[in-house]
Amino acid sequence: MLIDINNFGPFHADVWGTFSDWVMILVTIATFIALLTTLFLQRQTLKSQTDVQANQDKITEIEQKRFKFQIRPEFKIKNYYFGTEGRPNVQVTLTNAPAVYLRVHSERHGKFETSSDTHLELTYHKDDTVIFFVVENPEEKNETLEAKVGHLMFQDELEITCYKQEVWVKGGKPMISLPTIIPSYELLEGSPIGPRETKW
DSSP: OOOOTTSBTTBOHHHHOOHHHHHHHHHHHHHHHHHHHHHHHHHHHHHHHHHHHHHHHHHHHHHHHHHHHHTOOOEEEEEEEEOGGGOEEEEEEEOSSOEEEEEEEEOOSSSEEESOOEEEEEEEOTTOEEEEEEEEOTTOOOOSOOEEEEEEEEEETTSOOEEEEEEEEETTEEEEOOOEEESOOOOOTTOTTOOOOOOO
16 A cells, blocks of 8 residues: 555645655755854854954053063162252162163253253163252242253163153152153264154
């Protein structure tokens, strides 16, 4: 006895379709589900890769900042004393990484003024010092004993970044600012890397 698989019991082919029609439907549904699953997995994989890349970028940025901070030269006040007639002499010392093309500018106006400008453009190493010999300006009527003594400009040892630090006398005591990044500074004629345009 042969059974017609397309007409079994109440499921007549004219109403319910043939067996091959159902197989095709099931295959189509399975293919659609597989496609959705694949797309979902691809999206998850892409998101994971994006997250990993973002984390790597953050780590790289942190390492770059850490390295940049490690090679950033910084001068600090080592000591100061008052010479004859209360003239403050301020000594600043390099405390960490080398400073190249060091340029020292001494102020010639304000409550205190230095006797001359000093253009060193040398490489300074840890514990090297710069001394500002400061005299009082009799023409300045500033009674607050607050005045800028001078500033230092320099680059890190890889010549990547230029910095500036300012030296002040406030309330009779010297102070020095943290290194501030500047676009560039003008080097003297004949410097190893040539003159630069002053942009600050």
